[in-house]
Amino acid sequence: MGREENHSSNKKVLVLFSTGTGSTTRIAETIARGLQDTAEITLKEIDLNRQSWPDPSGFDAVIAGSAIRYDRWLQPMSEYVKSFEMELASKPVSFFFSCLSLAGGQAGQNSARKYESWIRKLVPAIRPVDVRGFAGTLNYKAMPLWVRMPFRAAMLITGLRQGDYRNLSEIQDWASGQSRAFSRAWQTDVQNARESFPAQVPG
Numbered sequence: 448m449g450r451e452e453n454h455s456s457n458k459k460v461l462v463l464f465s466t467g468t469g470s471t472t473r474i475a476e477t478i479a480r481g482l483q484d485t486a487e488i489t490l491k492e493i494d495l496n497r498q499s500w501p502d503p504s505g506f507d508a509v510i511a512g513s514a515i516r517y518d519r520w521l522q523p524m525s526e527y528v529k530s531f532e533m534e535l536a537s538k539p540v541s542f543f544f545s546c547l548s549l550a551g552g553q554a555g556q557n558s559a560r561k562y563e564s565w566i567r568k569l570v571p572a573i574r575p576v577d578v579r580g581f582a583g584t585l586n587y588k589a590m591p592l593w594v595r596m597p598f599r600a601a602m603l604i605t606g607l608r609q610g611d612y613r614n615l616s617e618i619q620d621w622a623s624g625q626s627r628a629f630s631r632a633w634q635t636d637v638q639n640a641r642e643s644f645p646a647q648v649p650g
């Protein structure tokens with residue numbers, strides 16, 4: 448997806464994602480769709496090629512997320528947000544992650560809370576509007592062989608079956624909520640600017 452023209456403001460939102468086996472792409476696309484009436488959306492995958500990383504400075508808000516591997520975001524997204532921590536700290540930002548823990552029971556919820564707090568600690572200068580986890584997919588075919596074998600063994604213990612656990616309507620609802628939160632934050636910025644420089648900010 449490139450830039451969307453079907454929006455009612457001149458605000459620009461950057462939606463970023465990293466994926467290992469492909470399923471977080473659909474999550475990010477769903478988030479982008481949930482925001483497209485509010486802002487012009489740029490959707491971009493963050494991979495190891497730093498040359499392709501967009502500078503978030505030209506955007507009014509950013510949503511960034513990644514699949515979880517071994518309790519962490521994928522390396523490209525972790526490095527991206529650290530590289531642009533200061534630029535991101537000055538605008539509304541929301542984070543998300545996709546994982547299998549949220550496809551399971553209570554133990555999974557506890558793991559998801561740990562992922563959330565890991566993300567917050569990764570970039571302490573950023574005060575995110577929200578950090579949200581979504582259930583992802585379990586697709587052995589998409590994994591390299593050397594990952595597939597130990598993963599199957601681990602999933603035998605949890606009892607989780609191969610399948611798609613993404614809930615696209617939950618994801619779209621979350622995106623709509625972020626869109627409303629961003630609009631409020633932009634409004635507050637205008638208000639603050641008016642109070643600081645009353646003569647220069649148009650009413």
Ligand SMILES: Cc1cc2nc3c(=O)[nH]c(=O)nc-3n(C[C@H](O)[C@H](O)[C@H](O)COP(=O)(O)O)c2cc1C
Nearest residue numbers: 466467468469470471514517518546547548583584
């Ligand atoms: C090597 C590997 C490690 C993973 N580690 C975790 C983990 O620590 N916690 C978790 O909840 N899910 C874990 N997962 C599950 C993925 O987060 C889940 O399958 C996600 O939907 C993958 O998204 P992607 O297809 O965009 O890479 C792991 C998956 C793989 C392949």
